[in-house]
Amino acid sequence: MTRILTVVCAAALGVLPAPLAAQARWRLSLGASGGGETVRSRSDSLAERLSGAVFTGEAMATRERFILRLRYGQGHVTAGSATVMARDVAEGEALLGYTARPWLTLWFGPHARTYGTALGDQRWLFWSARVGVRGNLFPGRLESFVELWQGFSGRVSRPASSAAGRGAEAGLQLRLASRPLWGRLAYRVEQGRIGASRRETVEAITLTVGYVPLR
Amino acid sequence: MDQDHSEADWRVRRTVALLAAVSLAALAGPRGAAAQSAADVLAQGVRAYQDLEFDGAAGLLRRSLAFQGTEALAPAAAARALIYLAATEFFRNHRDSATAVARRLVLLDPRFRPDQLVFPPQVVALYEGVRRATPAVIARAPADTSIRPGADAYAVRLYASAFHEISATLGTEAGRVVRALYAGPIGDSDSLDLTWNGLDSAGARVPDGRYAVAVTSLDRQRRVVRTLRLPLEVAQPAVDTLPHPLPPADSLLRPERQSYGPALRALAPGALTGVAIAVLPKVVASREDASGARFFVGGTVTIAGIAAFLSHHPGRPIPGNAAHNRVLRDDWRRALDAVIGRNAQRMREVRMRIRSGAPLLVTPEGP
Numbered sequence: 001m002t003r004i005l006t007v008v009c010a011a012a013l014g015v016l017p018a019p020l021a022a023q024a025r026w027r028l029s030l031g032a033s034g035g036g037e038t039v040r041s042r043s044d045s046l047a048e049r050l051s052g053a054v055f056t057g058e059a060m061a062t063r064e065r066f067i068l069r070l071r072y073g074q075g076h077v078t079a080g081s082a083t084v085m086a087r088d089v090a091e092g093e094a095l096l097g098y099t100a101r102p103w104l105t106l107w108f109g110p111h112a113r114t115y116g117t118a119l120g121d122q123r124w125l126f127w128s129a130r131v132g133v134r135g136n137l138f139p140g141r142l143e144s145f146v147e148l149w150q151g152f153s154g155r156v157s158r159p160a161s162s163a164a165g166r167g168a169e170a171g172l173q174l175r176l177a178s179r180p181l182w183g184r185l186a187y188r189v190e191q192g193r194i195g196a197s198r199r200e201t202v203e204a205i206t207l208t209v210g211y212v213p214l215r
Numbered sequence: 216m217d218q219d220h221s222e223a224d225w226r227v228r229r230t231v232a233l234l235a236a237v238s239l240a241a242l243a244g245p246r247g248a249a250a251q252s253a254a255d256v257l258a259q260g261v262r263a264y265q266d267l268e269f270d271g272a273a274g275l276l277r278r279s280l281a282f283q284g285t286e287a288l289a290p291a292a293a294a295r296a297l298i299y300l301a302a303t304e305f306f307r308n309h310r311d312s313a314t315a316v317a318r319r320l321v322l323l324d325p326r327f328r329p330d331q332l333v334f335p336p337q338v339v340a341l342y343e344g345v346r347r348a349t350p351a352v353i354a355r356a357p358a359d360t361s362i363r364p365g366a367d368a369y370a371v372r373l374y375a376s377a378f379h380e381i382s383a384t385l386g387t388e389a390g391r392v393v394r395a396l397y398a399g400p401i402g403d404s405d406s407l408d409l410t411w412n413g414l415d416s417a418g419a420r421v422p423d424g425r426y427a428v429a430v431t432s433l434d435r436q437r438r439v440v441r442t443l444r445l446p447l448e449v450a451q452p453a454v455d456t457l458p459h460p461l462p463p464a465d466s467l468l469r470p471e472r473q474s475y476g477p478a479l480r481a482l483a484p485g486a487l488t489g490v491a492i493a494v495l496p497k498v499v500a501s502r503e504d505a506s507g508a509r510f511f512v513g514g515t516v517t518i519a520g521i522a523a524f525l526s527h528h529p530g531r532p533i534p535g536n537a538a539h540n541r542v543l544r545d546d547w548r549r550a551l552d553a554v555i556g557r558n559a560q561r562m563r564e565v566r567m568r569i570r571s572g573a574p575l576l577v578t579p580e581g582p
Binding site for chain 1: 481483484488495496503505508509511512513515516520522523
């Protein structure tokens with residue numbers, strides 16, 4: 001699954017610029033982020049807490065009111081205890097957004113997360129609907145944002161089961177005045193559930209640096 | 216026989232003629248008496264007084280004063296009749312009646328003084344005593360005149376029977392005081408002029424209408440003894456004044472201080488996002504203990520919001536806008552002053568017409 005997501009995101013990042021260059025109305029933004037992530041796994045008999053670093057790449061293409069956003073990240077989280085197995089983490093999303101108001105964006109698309117251990121991979125996949133709101137602090141330069149999502153359809157691969165999930169992301173986004181760069185400081189929290197017995201909670205603080213070509 | 220008969224006939228004729236003459240005289244007599252004027256009766260009364268026929272004099276003098284309307288005595292003659300009547304009553308030993316007549320004379324003409332060559336000292340002393348005990352005022356004013364309000368003055372001359380305190384006001388018919396004119400003493404030896412410049416106590420022209428100068432006489436205990444009301448009718452032609460220019464419209468004025476609105480709109484997203492970050496774990500991931508690291512992000516966003524708020528400098532003066540507004544207001548003020556000046560000039564040129572009526576004395580205990 002990790003490989004599939006990698007391929008999809010890379011393809012999207014590689015393919016999109018060509019048509020975008022041909023059509024002036026498309027705007028592209030690229031970004032790379034790194035941050036600390038904490039994963040809590042809880043079940044009736046299990047309580048694990050792992051943390052580590054995750055690095056993410058993202059691309060966002062905008063045309064009029066429509067936005068296409070792709071994110072893919074990888075990392076490694078470990079627990080302080082030797083009894084808890086470390087995990088590789090891969091996560092990605094491909095979302096289509098519609099800017100209903102300058103401050104309001106509605107999103108839709110898949111959101112996936114895969115934990116890889118020596119015992120195998122466990123993939124969580126949600127089809128999610130999101131609402132994102134933005135507010136200007138310094139117009140055109142600094143804005144805050146809050147994004148809430150709810151998975152309306154979810155599956156987990158091992159054990160194969162349906163899952164529920166929801167999450168949120170909020171923070172601050174800065175765009176430099178005379179340079180095609182932007183930055184983002186964000187806090188993200190999300191939780192996936194399998195019935196009432198199992199839940200995976202992820203918290204992350206990320207710092208993103210991005211590039212957006214000046215028009 | 217014929218001679219006797221003709222003599223008897225002549226006697227009858229003479230008797231009839233005498234009766235006719237007596238009848239005519241009887242008829243003519245009352246007509247002659249009815250034709251007597253008040254002045255004639257007064258003259259008869261004075262002659263009777265001089266002949267020391269006081270009872271007859273009293274009747275004639277009272278008759279002379281009883282004439283009404285156009286046949287009534289002129290004020291000076293009425294004063295003469297009253298002083299003779301007072302003297303007559305004095306010599307008839309009717310002192311109370313003499314005093315009442317003298318008081319009536321004082322109220323009629325406070326300036327009246329009996330001729331000491333005509334009347335004996337006792338009568339003069341009686342009159343002077345009554346005059347000093349009867350504070351009263353009469354007013355003399357032009358019957359019809361015009362003034363320029365604020366520039367000229369309308370004068371009402373007051374004469375007093377005795378030294379006493381008065382207060383004089385100009386009021387409406389309903390009694391509302393428009394302007395105080397005088398408060399203080401008035402003597403009996405000279406006159407006091409009240410002046411009114413046509414303006415009310417606020418310095419504005421009084422509107423057209425009926426007014427009255429009220430002069431209230433006070434006794435030593437400052438109780439109202441009587442009030443003289445001199446009715447006035449004020450009229451002035453309409454003046455075609457210019458309308459005042461309107462002040463600058465709000466749409467033309469610029470804000471002179473930085474508004475709080477943009478600053479609060481900048482603060483709100485930061486503050487709300489900061490709060491949202493603090494509570495998001497409770498909403499999204501219940502039953503999990505969220506890390507405190509989120510407060511770093513939430514605090515950063517909140518601080519950024521505060522910085523954005525302060526960057527708008529809410530409430531700080533904007534000198535450029537204030538100067539712009541000052542120019543607009545000064546222009547308007549100059550235009551307003553010019554119009555006010557032109558209107559005042561036009562108003563000054565309009566004359567106020569004042570007509571006075573017959574003064575009326577009102578006493579608390581009745582006339």
